[in-house]
Amino acid sequence: MQQLMDNFNRKFEYLRLSITDECNFKCNYCLPDGYQRTQQKQFLSELEIKNLVQAFSELGTKKIRITGGEPSLRKDFTSIISTIAGTPGIEKVATTTNGYQLKKSAQQWFDAGLDAINVSVDSLDAKTFHLITGKNIFQKVMEGVAASVQAGYKQVKINSVLMKGFNDLDLSLYLEWIKNQPIQLRFIELMQTEDNAEFFARHHLSGEKFKQMLLADGWIQKVPLSHDGPAQIFSHEAYQGEIGLIMPYSKDFCKSCNRLRVSSSGRLHLCLFGEQGVDLRDLLASENDKEALKSRILQALESKISGHFLADGLMGGTPHLASIGG
Ligand code: SAM
Ligand code: SF4
Numbered sequence: 001m002q003q004l005m006d007n008f009n010r011k012f013e014y015l016r017l018s019i020t021d022e023c024n025f026k027c028n029y030c031l032p033d034g035y036q037r038t039q040q041k042q043f044l045s046e047l048e049i050k051n052l053v054q055a056f057s058e059l060g061t062k063k064i065r066i067t068g069g070e071p072s073l074r075k076d077f078t079s080i081i082s083t084i085a086g087t088p089g090i091e092k093v094a095t096t097t098n099g100y101q102l103k104k105s106a107q108q109w110f111d112a113g114l115d116a117i118n119v120s121v122d123s124l125d126a127k128t129f130h131l132i133t134g135k136n137i138f139q140k141v142m143e144g145v146a147a148s149v150q151a152g153y154k155q156v157k158i159n160s161v162l163m164k165g166f167n168d169l170d171l172s173l174y175l176e177w178i179k180n181q182p183i184q185l186r187f188i189e190l191m192q193t194e195d196n197a198e199f200f201a202r203h204h205l206s207g208e209k210f211k212q213m214l215l216a217d218g219w220i221q222k223v224p225l226s227h228d229g230p231a232q233i234f235s236h237e238a239y240q241g242e243i244g245l246i247m248p249y250s251k252d253f254c255k256s257c258n259r260l261r262v263s264s265s266g267r268l269h270l271c272l273f274g275e276q277g278v279d280l281r282d283l284l285a286s287e288n289d290k291e292a293l294k295s296r297i298l299q300a301l302e303s304k305i306s307g308h309f310l311a312d313g314l315m316g317g318t319p320h321l322a323s324i325g326g
Pocket of ligand 2: 031
């Protein structure tokens with residue numbers, strides 16, 4: 001089978017697929033003014049998604065994460081899950097969600113073939129959660145997390161963006177929560193995008209400092225597994241849950257890059273930051289274009305560079321992560 005491999009011997013078996021740019025939250029670091037519908041955008045149809053995933057699967061992709069914007073806003077979300085899960089060669093289907101629909105739909109998505117869920121919970125304090133997301137629904141999201149654990153997902157992970165002045169004081173609450181819960185908490189270092197420079201300057205918190213704090217508290221860094229990608233994982237004998245740290249500004253972050261991205265308008269992005277993407281859309285409508293699609297993807301990968309230049313303040317034109325599927 002053909003393999004997606006770049007010129008730095010990085011293998012890509014993981015695709016993050018955005019199915020919409022739209023979102024119903026107003027996270028202060030992402031879409032503080034909410035989603036702005038500037039032009040009539042046609043997001044990928046279910047048929048286009050099917051053809052895309054089939055081509056990627058034939059190139060060795062094994063895991064797909066459905067993201068956005070907020071992916072669960074799509075009315076055909078459950079059906080998209082089934083389509084992807086039913087594609088030969090796809091071993092794992094995951095999603096990243098703000099949790100708005102989770103309480104109602106966790107079981108339905110599981111039954112459709114979803115294997116793993118990441119829920120964004122940026123604070124464990126209801127008021128701070130409201131302040132960050134613009135939605136006063138902390139309790140509902142937490143009930144959604146509990147419903148996911150109940151539904152039987154192999155993995156329920158929580159994403160939390162580290163932000164000075166917002167959730168830096170919540171650490172003890174988070175730790176208490178995962179003491180007896182098999183949940184992986186993933187702290188993500190705030191990334192600067194084109195739109196959030198001022199916010200970033202005020203609220204960025206160093207992931208490295210956070211890591212040193214964990215090590216001092218007896219957390220032990222686990223040997224990375226190939227599918228961990230750039231996340232560093234920590235465990236502690238007194239806790240059932242784990243902590244993951246995602247530090248995009250750390251020196252070797254891009255060395256373990258294992259993912260490609262396709263935006264909701266069908267552009268292949270080789271990196272979250274730094275390029276405009278390669279348009280695949282004209283080859284997605286018909287199954288007959290599959291070989292041409294595979295060639296275009298393979299050819300695009302030839303130009304994947306070794307890493308991003310975030311630490312130099314270069315965001316490569318990415319306005320916010322909702323636009324590319326964070
Ligand atoms: N709406 C869904 C959600 O929030 O989970 C999925 C899309 S969101 C863009 C995916 C992830 O990117 C979320 O965990 C979010 O917290 C994270 N994210 C968004 N903007 C970010 C930024 N500037 N820095 C770090 N993480 C960010
Ligand atoms: Fe929406 Fe997710 Fe961005 Fe929050 S982080 S505004 S939930 S896309």
